[in-house]
Amino acid sequence: MTMQTSMDVTRRSATTTPSSSIRETPKVAKLIDESKCIGCKACQVACQEWNDLKEDIGMNVGVYDNPADLTASSWTLMRFAEVENETRLDWLIRKDGCMHCADPGCLKACPSPGAIVQYANGIVDFKQENCIGCGYCVTGCPFDIPRISKKDSKAYKCTLCSDRVSVGLEPACVKTCPTGAIVFGGKDEMVAYGEKRAGELKERGYQKAALYNPAGVGGTHVMYVLRHGDKPQEYSGLPADPKVSPMVSLWKGIAKPLGVAAMGLTALFAFLHYVRVGPNDAEVDNDKH
Amino acid sequence: MTNHWVDIKNADLILIMGGNAAEAHPCGFKWVTEAMQHRKAKLVVVDPRYTRSAAVADYYAPLRVGTDIAFLAGVINHMLSNNKIHAEYVKAYTNATFLVNPDFKFDNGFFSGYSEEKRTYDKSTWAYQRGKDDFVLVDETMQDPQCVFQLMKKHYSRYTPELVSKITGTPKEQFLKVAEYIAGTHTPDKVMTICYALGWTQHTVGSQNIRAMAMIQLLLGNMGRAGGGVNALRGHANVQGITDMCAYSEVLPGYLGAPGDGDVDRETYLKARTPKPLRPNQMNFPQNFSKWHTSLMKAWYGAAATKENDFAYDWLPKRDTAYDSLAIFDRMFQGKVNGFICQGFNPIAAIPNKKKLGTAFAKLKYLVVIDPLRTETAEFWKNYGAFNDVDPSKIQTEVFRLPSSCFAEETGTFTNSSRVIAWKQRAVEPPGEAKVDSEITARLFLKLRAMYKAEPGAFADAIQNLTWTYANANMPAPEELLREINGRAIEDVLAPVDPKAPPVPKGTPPTVLVKAGEQLPGFAMLRDDGSTACGNWIYAGCFSQAGNLTARRDLADPSGLGNYPGWGFSWPANRRVLYNRAGADPAGKPWDASRRGIAWNGKAWAGVDVPDIAPALGPESGAGPFIMTPEGVARLFAVGLMNEGPFPEHYEPFETPVGTNLMCPTNPKAVSNPAARVFKGDLEQFGKAAEFPYAATTYRLTEHHHFWTKNSISNSSVQPAQFIEIGTELAKEKGIHNGDMVKVKSMRGEIKATCVVTKRIKGLDVNGKKVHHVGIPIHWGFIGVAQNGYLSNTLTPYVGDANSQTPEFKAFLVNIEKA
Amino acid sequence: MDMNRRQFFKACTAGIGGSSLGILGFSSQEALAQTRNFKLARTTETRSTCPYCSVSCGVIMYTLGDTAKNNKPKIIHIEGDPDNPVNRGTLCPKGAGLVDMIQSPNRLKHPEVREPGSNEWKRISWDEALTRIAKHMKADRDKNFIAKNDKGVTVNRWNTTAMLISSAASNESGYLAVKTARALGMVAFDTQARI
């Protein structure tokens, strides 16, 4: 689906005041229909080609997942899981990559102003020129997506092809997807389409089919339709209820102002103490015996 | 494909068997997911491995490699015994009613006429009964025990679900479930399509695998219908086009049988290939053979092909024997071949038994490899350690390597699997000094021609007189070549005289259909008097006076069925669905109103496609829809053509894990295809189950294309290194863990690779014995940017299908152990 | 270091001032968040067909560089052709990586010969290559050509040099290869299509 979207920055890492957010432009979303995904990895290759990435030639380690994990040059990865129960064998294939959370943990964790931004259309983008390579985004991400490059110590992940979206094109993975398992459009339309697909899958006998748009991160701009929506973990560990880790929330949430306040108060108390009590000078010996 | 890619979306049931469309043809597979989503179609996958096609299927059933005929024969039996066939269709459009020679027999694995010494059949009993008018006798009630229907019923009644399960290893319930899915489409409002590929062809019974399926589709009434057909998903982007150009020694462009030693003169040759109709009023289209052939000779030899010299008939080489790839390399292996020109092909990787190939190449005096990429074939003489352990100093072959262009650097046409010829434009020049293939061919040919002019040698008339009217002789333009392929009128093409028409006054000039010098609008204009030239009759019409129709990009799809009649040009005659006459009932009304192909409107056939029948030949004529047969109907019983029998019959692969053929357990001579050709020395190279207990199969992965993409960095990164797949049970038995290095050994060699242990490959219960499979993806070799590895054809057996000679890559025996 | 009360006040003030400047944005410049440049903006589009499987997907090749004499255009990107009715813009992993095949380090760029017994390739000119090959062919053909078989039938065949014809080249190239091979009397030829 083609749509006009805005690439205005509405949220910026390590910035305490709000960014421009007055314009009301539509949010975008990518929907991955797992029931149509054949794990062909076209999205992986298209992503490499569009973004001029060259992944290393690795080894086979006994699985179809290649490379073995997301890397700074592989922003999306097909993950394969063989799940067997009494009645049937499933080869669950999931396209892993940035979920573009509405409430992004990476952006919260990032200490460098403007290294992570969120556009008005919902895309979460890393700005490598501002990235300091600390890896906090990695700890902030509930989906374990960002990777720090060994080459330049910058963090990388899927941009949802912000450069394509900005000129009205769909992301490269969406365009290339041979079976139409990946589609792109307005967030609302994608939610509606995803729910329709889940309904169709239920009719086909997948009673638990569902749209995956986790509320714990405010919803995501990359969503899944899962045939086994009740067990997202079976899809190579897709979290059932992702949230920014409480540890990260604590650290980047309340700890920040509290810490600064504690330090400030310590300084203030010391200052006031000096003002009130004055120096403790052995030579003067003002001790009250 | 009898139908086309987009047409798959019109199916109600998609069967993927003998192929793995999701992995090998992902972009075509979108029409499967489209049908599933928008037509609520079901997808059923039958494969020894649970593939990525199976991952999105509604139902999956395993079967043992090389037992597809047993499975399909069981389905036929299921359909016939439960009366789940499209009876009206079968009666009208197949030879079910035809009576067969009473001497035709089938007994314990052999059809009548078998010669054990020659390993061939005398097919004379596999014939119809003829009446006094020479037409075939029929029994419209289909009750005569000698009618095809009854013979078929009898033949397939032997394939009970229990026996099928014993042979194939498919659990009986699973087999029956698939059979029910398939049989469920016998009603006119349901259509099934079958997508197969090399999983059916690469067997010693390959052609019969496909025939068995074609029979099922005929019994279900699914041929010629939108969403139906028998659809071969072919390998390369232009493999269909090169097949059409007939780069085979046994056929000339347009599938015109090439002359053999027996075709002593043109008359004999034409007579043998111009059949008479077997039933009244049939179109019997091959009766035009002489027009196609003569026009081809005029295209090649122009003015030098005259009536007097039999249109240069003798200039065509005659074959004394088979010259398919396996035969060629066997001759080379025997030292009977001195030179080998290898264009865009990597046979040491693509032909079975790498060791035999390497030995054969070393016996050549010269080898010329024309390729855009470095290939293993060009470097067969180079030592690559264990991957290619040879001593270059002992190999005396002179090897030339000529750089050619790739698709991006060549203008011209490709013909896709569904016969659509599409024009493509080049974007850049070939790199360095590389040249496009046609230029290399032209320069080499012209060089030879000049040499023969300067210094006469063996017969050179054909060389000197070959038409070469290209503006730049060294670089024939693609437009010039396509115009030549399409054909033109040399003299005015006149309308044939209609004997029924009232006589015209004397002196009336005849109607000119095509003026001399003009491009032909279609093959109907071809003549056998030398007035037309056509390089490939089935392509006639693609570059007419209207211009280059292959370059059309009209996206109109008036029917909504996805035919896109204005996109490119679909041979023959821009027809999108073959046999589309069969998509309507005998009265000319489409079987299913929601998927209307063509219909009889009272005066003519019309509809969304080009009718596959003469437009004015109405239902009352009784002309059958299968116009390429002299019967006018499709053959459930194959007279004459197939080498191992008129009905597909199960035979084990040449390397069988069970050793006996349960369909004829007492006949050790019919374990494997009795009519398959085996070369001297190769028989000894077949392994036995005692030593090599596991059923192996080779296959493609979706990330790679044959041996090309191992040269591409992005493709190599997503599937970097060779691996072997085995099931968890076998792994446990052999103490192999996921990621271990394993050694896979066949009678012909051994390879080492990483092992992928998977739940997706199950041990199958075959007649009380557990048969395990070993999966061998093919894509690696000793050249490429991917991790180097062994050529998988180190393992495969050198034997081919009894009809097509396609090698049996899909079923052989190996042993496996931890390396 | 001895600090009296006044000095302590001064230090504190300076410290607070410094931090305030920072808080007010004195240091890190706000880089304008921009997306990457759209890389196809100045490219030429050429339509073609993917050479891999027989779906024969339509592709668009994006070349960069004009056609000026001193400049050689280069393909920088390939994507599916959205108009093609079969693939509708999609490409599989092989098609999506086509650029890497076209620009593979293993592309051949000039004719080479490996002399008998040698362990290496030697670069030669086209003319030398074609002349040497043609000489081989003529010698073999002249020696082994069969004009008539033992029954006296004209057969005009040459079966001691074999040929495999590419199924990756165009119909036109294939047609020309078949036409010339037949003219030479070749019978031992075949194509990948059989396999």
Added chain:
Amino acid sequence: MAKDIERYNESDRVNHWVIAITFVLAALSGLAFFHPSFYFLTNLFGGGPWTRILHPFIGLIMFFAFVSMAFRFAHHNKMTDSDKQWLSQWRDAANNEEHKLPPVGRYNGGQKVLFWVMVACMAILFATGLLFWQPWFAGNQPIWLVRAATLLHAVSALVLIIGVMVHIYAAIWVKGTMRGMMQGTVTDKWAKKHHPLWHKEMSEK
């Protein structure tokens, strides 16, 4: 005038100031990542990436210097009942009413507590810092561990910074303390007033 008493020898002093300087640098660079308000501090280190690169190395120097100091002073910092008594009367200490406090040895209860807090903080900072050190170790840890490490690192750094602030303030507040760490000696009076037991011990030598 009674002669001055040596409180820290040359090696002690160098060790302390190495720690002090690296602490300031580590704190400034660390704070830059802790809160956007402090990000400007990265300019002191040559920008964000340099700050990220330098901080762990500075921290390492600090840690090892601290380890050396901790070994020197650990035996002076054993908590006694008298220290506990002292701690319970911290208000008197803060109000310059030392005479109400039990006599103090080389270090008072507050100093000892601070010492052990620093030991704990330093250990945690070191261990957790390693776990999320980019690009060396972070990639090989499970993500939950990295998350816990970052949180603990921040908390312990905060505690340490506050502790050090108290430490510095105390040195400013208690006149004559600073020279003990600058020149190495304190006056007899100083010692007698603030650390009478230690004074006695030193005088008896």
